[in-house]
Amino acid sequence: MMTNDNYMIIPTPSDFNFEECLVYLNRSNQEVLHQVEGKKLTKPLKINESLILLKMTSGDDALTVEFPFDKPSLEKCVAVESYICNWFDLGRNLESFYKMAHEDSILNNLVLKHSGLRIVGIPDLFEALTWAVIGQQINLTFAYTLKKRFVEFFGERAEHQGEEYWLYPKSETIGSLTVNDLKELQFTTRKAEYVIGIAKAIVSREITKEELLQMDYSDMKKRLMMLRGVGEWTADYVMMRCLNQTSAFPAADIGLHHALRKQLGLDRKPSTEYVEKLSRNWGDWRAYAAFYLWRSQYG
Incomplete structure (x- = not known):
């Protein structure tokens, strides 16, 4: 993390695509906890009872986080960095996920199309x-x-x-x-x-x-x-x-059923039992498989 007068820079993995994450974050015009405008993401945070407004953009393997209000203390900047890294799962090495996904008939096209997408979490x-x-x-x-x-x-x-x-x-x-x-x-x-x-x-x-x-x-x-x-x-x-469990998989999720129906070219939605059985192919990366399938629903 590098800090300056009214912004800080957070390094990101080379396989992180901020714009892909923004598509997911911008999937509803009813969202009120953040705003996506073009390639910029704005979000308020409360840290130690202090309101901090963040404006985030991405480039050169880093996120630039601007502070339109007063610059937070170093302690609060550390808390902001921790929140953002958790929010976008920036500490995760996805090499083995991509290796598995590229060999999987369902996931291969999705990871090619949406490469760099990471699970967008809810840290609280x-x-x-x-x-x-x-x-x-x-x-x-x-x-x-x-x-x-x-x-x-x-x-x-x-x-x-x-x-x-x-x-x-x-x-x-x-x-x-x-x-x-x-x-x-x-x-x-x-x-x-x-x-x-x-x-x-x-x-x-x-x-x-x-x-x-x-x-x-x-x-x-x-x-x-x-x-x-x-x-x-x-x-x-x-x-x-929220809890960083890459094995978690909500097999009964209707969005997953619709996404898999489309990916598999089925006449009807698959059963929860079938989806659960299918997910075993994705091992400890089932949560990432689910997230890429959800992403496929947004174009």
Whole structure:
């Protein structure tokens, strides 16, 4: 990491393609937690109760991160770098993934077309869990509508040069809500109960990201599924996008089924059992296979 008056530079792997990640991040016009404008990504972060606005661009195997507000302290710059590296999985060596994928009839064309794509994570456990629950059993468009309402009602807003930027709601805020508070946003009763329950579990430290990261794959999944509202799909999704588990694979995911139907030229969506069996070919890289299949849905 190199820092200057109002920006810092974060080295990236040679096989990282920022623009491919931006396509994924820009898949909904209802997104409020970041903005993609051309090849620039803007996102607010809260670090030690300080609001930091990031404007990111890529070039020459590095990300340039500008700070439109005041330049953060060195300690906060280190925290920003850690967040970004986690967000884009920059510390991962993908050589063995690409070797496997180039020999796989389903993945070969995808990794050629979208080379450099990395899993775009959700580093915050509360956000990852509640976003997964919000998206349960509804289409992606309505999931983003609910998320936008959720963030704009209960999150924190910042302004810069006439633009609005939003932070995801804090677990403390959501843990203090009633079910009716969320039902007013068109959450179902059950989904509202789940989200509030997860918030309370985070606040009480009944479950923490640090604790989960000490567990093996099986124990991690079991621990997540002890939370009310977290089934196999939700647990796998959170393990894949928040807990850095490259073996995680949400086999029941409808988006994966649509992507595989297209890639395999099938007349109908494959069954979850078939998808699970197919995924065994991808070994410890099942999460990356899933992410490339999701990416194939966006052109």
